[in-house]
Amino acid sequence: MDREEVYLSETHIVDGRVYACAFVPIKEREYVNVYGTDITDSQKEIEGLARFPEENPHSVIRISGDGEIIFANAPAKRQILKELEVGVGQKVPENIYSTVKETLENGDYQDVDHNLGDRIYACTFVPVVDHSY
Incomplete structure (x- = not known):
């Protein structure tokens, strides 16, 4: 893949679940691959750990x-x-x-x-x- 490609990474919420999404353009085919990972549980764990000292x-x-x-x-x-x-x-x-x-x-x-x-x-x-x- 060409190193000059522009990747877009975003977080999306779908039906209450949090997804880390990467949008990877494939110019020679004129389409975009979308890779999504469900990070809901990880996000909740991180938030819980972050609150621990305060609570x-x-x-x-x-x-x-x-x-x-x-x-x-x-x-x-x-x-x-x-x-x-x-x-x-x-x-x-x-x-x-x-x-x-x-x-x-x-x-x-x-x-x-x-x-x-x-x-x-x-x-x-x-x-x-x-x-x-």
Whole structure:
């Protein structure tokens, strides 16, 4: 097939099912091949996984490699971030940032107890090295 051909890739919903479709023109025959793959179940699984941190009843916080909070679910905002007096888009305090740096450098998770106010939080720091958080 000629590498200069233009392919069109779209997502279509038919009868409640989601299809990834590729439209491939065949110029010498003057027609278009349409290849469709049903991705409904995969799409639902991806959406469910994407909602998991937000729906988790426990605090979930993503912190970038430079110490910036890039995500926090509702329990984390109500408890931990409020106590730290920071929000999404701001830097975490140095004592937490040092644990983040160490976790990313080691590439292994760490269980650490952090004292915040009059509470002790059992925290698990998990490196996501591919995404630097």
